[in-house]
Amino acid sequence: MQQLLTTEQMRAADQHTIRREQITENDLIDRAAGAFVSLFAVEYPDRNLAIDIYCGPGNNGADGLVIAGLLQQMDYQRLIIHLCDFDGKAQPAFLVKLEWVRKKKLTIRSLGVVSDFEAFPNGIIIEALFGSGLNKPLAREWAELIALINQSGAHIVSVDIPAGLPSEGVINPDWPVVEAELVISFQRPKINFFFPESATAINGFIIADIELDEGFIQQQDGVFHLVTENDIKQIIKPRKRFSHKGTYGHALVIAGHEDTMGAALLASSACLYAGAGLTTAAIPSSGLTALNTALPEVMYVPSLRLSDKASLQSYSAIGAGPGLGKSTETLNKVSLLLDAGKPLLLDADALNCLAQEKTLLEQIPAGTILTPHMKEFDNLFGKHESWWERIETARDWTKRKQFVIVLKNQYTFTINEQGKVFINPTGNPAMAQGGMGDVLSGIILALLAQGYHPAQAAITGCYIHGKSADKLARCQATIRASELAAGIPQILYELTK
Numbered sequence: 001m002q003q004l005l006t007t008e009q010m011r012a013a014d015q016h017t018i019r020r021e022q023i024t025e026n027d028l029i030d031r032a033a034g035a036f037v038s039l040f041a042v043e044y045p046d047r048n049l050a051i052d053i054y055c056g057p058g059n060n061g062a063d064g065l066v067i068a069g070l071l072q073q074m075d076y077q078r079l080i081i082h083l084c085d086f087d088g089k090a091q092p093a094f095l096v097k098l099e100w101v102r103k104k105k106l107t108i109r110s111l112g113v114v115s116d117f118e119a120f121p122n123g124i125i126i127e128a129l130f131g132s133g134l135n136k137p138l139a140r141e142w143a144e145l146i147a148l149i150n151q152s153g154a155h156i157v158s159v160d161i162p163a164g165l166p167s168e169g170v171i172n173p174d175w176p177v178v179e180a181e182l183v184i185s186f187q188r189p190k191i192n193f194f195f196p197e198s199a200t201a202i203n204g205f206i207i208a209d210i211e212l213d214e215g216f217i218q219q220q221d222g223v224f225h226l227v228t229e230n231d232i233k234q235i236i237k238p239r240k241r242f243s244h245k246g247t248y249g250h251a252l253v254i255a256g257h258e259d260t261m262g263a264a265l266l267a268s269s270a271c272l273y274a275g276a277g278l279t280t281a282a283i284p285s286s287g288l289t290a291l292n293t294a295l296p297e298v299m300y301v302p303s304l305r306l307s308d309k310a311s312l313q314s315y316s317a318i319g320a321g322p323g324l325g326k327s328t329e330t331l332n333k334v335s336l337l338l339d340a341g342k343p344l345l346l347d348a349d350a351l352n353c354l355a356q357e358k359t360l361l362e363q364i365p366a367g368t369i370l371t372p373h374m375k376e377f378d379n380l381f382g383k384h385e386s387w388w389e390r391i392e393t394a395r396d397w398t399k400r401k402q403f404v405i406v407l408k409n410q411y412t413f414t415i416n417e418q419g420k421v422f423i424n425p426t427g428n429p430a431m432a433q434g435g436m437g438d439v440l441s442g443i444i445l446a447l448l449a450q451g452y453h454p455a456q457a458a459i460t461g462c463y464i465h466g467k468s469a470d471k472l473a474r475c476q477a478t479i480r481a482s483e484l485a486a487g488i489p490q491i492l493y494e495l496t497k
């Protein structure tokens with residue numbers, strides 16, 4: 001996992017690197033600027049591009065100054081530096097770099113009043129106003145400047161983080177923020193890059209390696225972790241040479257209703273594709289023909305037969321919810337499952353029913369996986385104004401009750417029993433279509449049935465789900481949930497070979 005750092009931890013990593021390598025803060029700024037321009041030159045190779053570099057008073061501005069000098073060395077011809085220090089707070093590193101850049105034949109302007117703002121139309125603005133040192137919302141002149149930058153029509157490239165966006169913590173949508181086409185961020189993405197409220201500020205980001213001590217970074221006691229393919233390869237076990245269907249568990253899918261039978265079929269098919277040894281579906285009998293036609297490998301059990309704990313004993317793991325409908329029957333079934341003593345996944349209407357009977361939340365057994373999207377989450381745990389607060393609530397619950405929450409989103413967050421947050425990097429907008437969540441449930445259930453630890457099943461399931469979609473999105477604009485499910489075996493093959 002890639003440990004994501006808070007601003008304070010990143011500063012500690014800076015200081016550690018400075019001590020260990022016996023360099024100065026100014027050297028680190030040079031290194032950061034060098035890493036920035038290397039990536040910038042790949043993204044924007046045209047040396048005749050008009051580039052306005054807006055520099056604030058702190059180290060972010062200092063980066064901007066060195067970036068300007070380095071771009072000049074790389075033969076970028078049309079560079080103008082704009083110094084912005086409305087509050088008279090220029091920091092020591094900024095002053096050192098200003099002295100350095102003044103020796104070069106570069107156009108440097110001081111932006112005394114916001115109305116002096118200028119930018120080349122269709123050019124590039126490199127925005128180095130504020131980075132991770134932002135400690136309050138930007139007011140007055142800064143807010144006006146940001147509005148002008150955003151309206152300029154230029155391509156905006158932010159250094160480290162768009163000015164106005166906090167690196168971590170609640171993102172207030174009313175705060176002024178630079179709307180960057182691209183952010184070139186140092187060493188690690190900032191935690192808030194993965195929160196939906198950052199969408200206005202960030203169209204895309206890439207990471208510039210500034211060679212901070214990785215060992216030190218990975219040792220930090222952090223809450224947020226970015227999942228990598230390597231992590232998943234370590235978790236997934238290849239199928240054994242001497243194995244049979246009994247080796248890979250028996251999954252029970254409790255899903256579907258007259259008008260939402262497809263949800264049950266999607267979850268069951270994903271469960272098959274993700275490798276459960278046996279899959280049984282408890283669906284309304286009206287779906288039997290469809291089940292037998294579409295998924296002949298899946299067995300059927302009448303829901304009525306699942307009436308007590310003993311009737312659930314032969315299953316290795318149980319997943320309930322997709323398309324079940326909100327009814328007393330569903331609620332009763334969920335109550336029964338909470339007492340089944342089996343690895344359990346609750347999704348969709350199973351969660352909606354729990355939301356109607358909140359006392360049951362306290363009875364959710366340790367190790368259970370809940371897979372809500374934002375609305376289902378808020379129905380269960382209360383309304384939230386921001387994603388940051390939502391994650392805080394999820395962490396409180398998972399630590400207290402020892403269950404696992406998969407909070408679905410563009411970057412899905414899996415919150416484990418210790419309150420750690422694992423951010424899934426796979427997935428894309430082509431997935432924004434009904435039925436995707438049902439497929440995710442089926443994949444995670446299959447992994448649970450195969451004996452994976454709940455949090456690992458959840459993290460791995462999300463990764464496979466998004467990865468299958470990413471593969472399809474290489475040559476198609478939209479993806480059906482059933483196509484995504486059919487792509488799972490190939491993804492599993494690639495992850496285990």
Ligand SMILES: NC(=O)C1=CN([C@@H]2O[C@H](COP(=O)(O)OP(=O)(O)OC[C@H]3O[C@@H](n4cnc5c(N)ncnc54)[C@H](OP(=O)(O)O)[C@@H]3O)[C@@H](O)[C@H]2O)[C@@H](O)CC1
Pocket residue numbers: 010011014028029032056057058059060061063087089090091129130131132133134135136137138139142159160161186187210212
């Ligand atoms: N390891 C790395 O990642 C490395 C990172 N590096 C770079 O350092 C950057 C962080 O630099 P930084 O700490 O100097 O903070 P920065 O963002 O320039 O702002 C500080 C200034 O802003 C002011 N200020 C704050 N909020 C304000 C507000 N709302 N309205 C008005 N003013 C406000 C604050 O003054 P204050 O208000 O606190 O008195 C202070 O003067 C980081 O993003 C990256 O670019 C590399 O150089 C090296 C390796």
Ligand SMILES: Nc1ncnc2c1ncn2[C@@H]1O[C@H](COP(=O)(O)OP(=O)(O)O)[C@@H](O)[C@H]1O
Pocket residue numbers: 373408409410411412426427428429430431432433434435436437438439440465466
């Ligand atoms: N733009 C996107 N980027 C990444 N993942 C997405 C995107 N849109 C949807 N998804 C994924 O699709 C799934 C949707 O789940 P859900 O809303 O429960 O769907 P449904 O109820 O239709 O089955 C989630 O796993 C989510 O992460």
